[in-house]
Amino acid sequence: xxxxxxxxxxxxxxxxxxxxxxxxxxxxxxxxxxxxxxxxxxxxxxxxxxxxxxxxxxxxxxxxxxxxxxxxxxxxxxxxxxxxxxxxxxxxxxxxxxxxxxxxxxxxxxxxxxxxxxxxxxxxxxxxxxxxxxxx
Amino acid sequence: xxxxxxxxxxxxxxxxxxxxxxxxxxxxxxxxxxxxxxxxxxxxxxxxxxxxxxxxxxxxxxxxxxxxxxxxxxxxxxxxxxxxxxxxxxx
Amino acid sequence: xxxxxxxxxxxxxxxxxxxxxxxxxxxxxxxxxxxxxxxxxxxxxxxxxxxxxxxxxxxxxxxxxxxxxxxxxxxxxxxxxxxxxxxxxxxxxxxxxxxxxxxxxxxxxxxxxxxxxxxxxxxxxxxxxxxxxxxxxxxxxxxxxxxxxxxxxxxxxx
Numbered sequence: 001x002x003x004x005x006x007x008x009x010x011x012x013x014x015x016x017x018x019x020x021x022x023x024x025x026x027x028x029x030x031x032x033x034x035x036x037x038x039x040x041x042x043x044x045x046x047x048x049x050x051x052x053x054x055x056x057x058x059x060x061x062x063x064x065x066x067x068x069x070x071x072x073x074x075x076x077x078x079x080x081x082x083x084x085x086x087x088x089x090x091x092x093x094x095x096x097x098x099x100x101x102x103x104x105x106x107x108x109x110x111x112x113x114x115x116x117x118x119x120x121x122x123x124x125x126x127x128x129x130x131x132x133x134x135x136x
Numbered sequence: 137x138x139x140x141x142x143x144x145x146x147x148x149x150x151x152x153x154x155x156x157x158x159x160x161x162x163x164x165x166x167x168x169x170x171x172x173x174x175x176x177x178x179x180x181x182x183x184x185x186x187x188x189x190x191x192x193x194x195x196x197x198x199x200x201x202x203x204x205x206x207x208x209x210x211x212x213x214x215x216x217x218x219x220x221x222x223x224x225x226x227x
Numbered sequence: 228x229x230x231x232x233x234x235x236x237x238x239x240x241x242x243x244x245x246x247x248x249x250x251x252x253x254x255x256x257x258x259x260x261x262x263x264x265x266x267x268x269x270x271x272x273x274x275x276x277x278x279x280x281x282x283x284x285x286x287x288x289x290x291x292x293x294x295x296x297x298x299x300x301x302x303x304x305x306x307x308x309x310x311x312x313x314x315x316x317x318x319x320x321x322x323x324x325x326x327x328x329x330x331x332x333x334x335x336x337x338x339x340x341x342x343x344x345x346x347x348x349x350x351x352x353x354x355x356x357x358x359x360x361x362x363x364x365x366x367x368x369x370x371x372x373x374x375x376x377x378x379x380x381x382x383x384x385x
Binding site for chain 1: 249250251295299302303306307311313314315316317318319334335338339340341342343344345346347348349350356358360362365
């Protein structure tokens with residue numbers, strides 16, 4: 001019975017990891033690769049670690065497996081956020097089928113600070129546009 | 137069919153195939169951020185391989201290695217993104 | 228609130244010690260029994276926050292797992308079939324969460340459901356920028372997140 005549960009759980013986990021691996025190979029741009037792979041791989045590893053926690057009855061091993069799974073679950077979104085932000089800042093292009101980009105022009109070029117609405121950006125551009133005119 | 141045989145002949149080969157597919161992306165990767173996430177995914181699959189292998193051999197000692205690997209994957213991704221952003225800011 | 232939680236933990240450990248087997252499943256059974264006993268004893272008290280919150284947390288975890296599986300199946304179908312059905316886009320999402328902990332939990336939950344990914348948080352912490360894989364309608368997507376994850380999460384935390 002326990003063996004059957006472990007076999008089913010680990011099979012689902014392995015299929016999730018395989019889908020993540022196919023996804024990272026097939027998807028057309030970086031952001032789609034990131035949003036396909038990080039979650040599917042985390043789900044797959046989590047399921048495999050969970051089946052390991054079922055397999056070993058000792059509390060020390062179970063605690064360790066649950067701790068690793070929790071750590072993966074907690075750090076994967078943070079890493080994805082950091083690397084996605086960096087990719088946008090260094091100018092990785094979006095796929096040609098992208099329908100909407102609200103982030104365009106929102107970053108300050110020098111300090112990499114992000115503003116929350118269009119008004120701030122327009123005010124800054126107006127201020128920057130006036131500077132050279134007066135100098136010229 | 138026992139559980140250890142099932143893991144040896146089904147689970148581990150599928151994990152190895154996914155490692156190979158991710159490695160192709162690591163080799164091709166048009167930009168450097170593609171390579172960074174491919175590396176991150178390789179290490180995550182490595183953690184899964186350790187979990188499957190320790191079920192198959194009934195040795196729980198391998199879990200320590202998995203824990204360290206999970207830590208290093210997170211740290212390396214954060215460090216790569218930090219320095220790539222700093223490099224862009226300096227240019 | 229904290230007092231009742233600690234009492235519940237103590238009852239769970241007493242259950243584990245009495246039954247003599249320290250497994251996680253046994254611990255959860257003890258926790259549930261302790262929760263039931265505490266609920267019976269505190270039925271006439273004024274402070275019912277703890278007893279409202281624990282079922283809500285369990286309900287949120289179940290809802291999150293349901294969304295996770297649903298979105299994973301959609302993404303998996305798109306990865307395996309040869310044509311792409313996706314319409315990706317980056318959406319500006321004004322959030323109601325204010326404190327650090329609320330923003331952290333909200334962005335973790337949004338990032339873990341496949342198809343949505345946090346790109347960045349604005350400097351004054353009022354707006355999230357979310358990368359969405361299946362963007363049919365922007366207003367509908369914002370309403371879906373607001374009524375789904377954010378409302379349930381803030382009900383638990385606040």
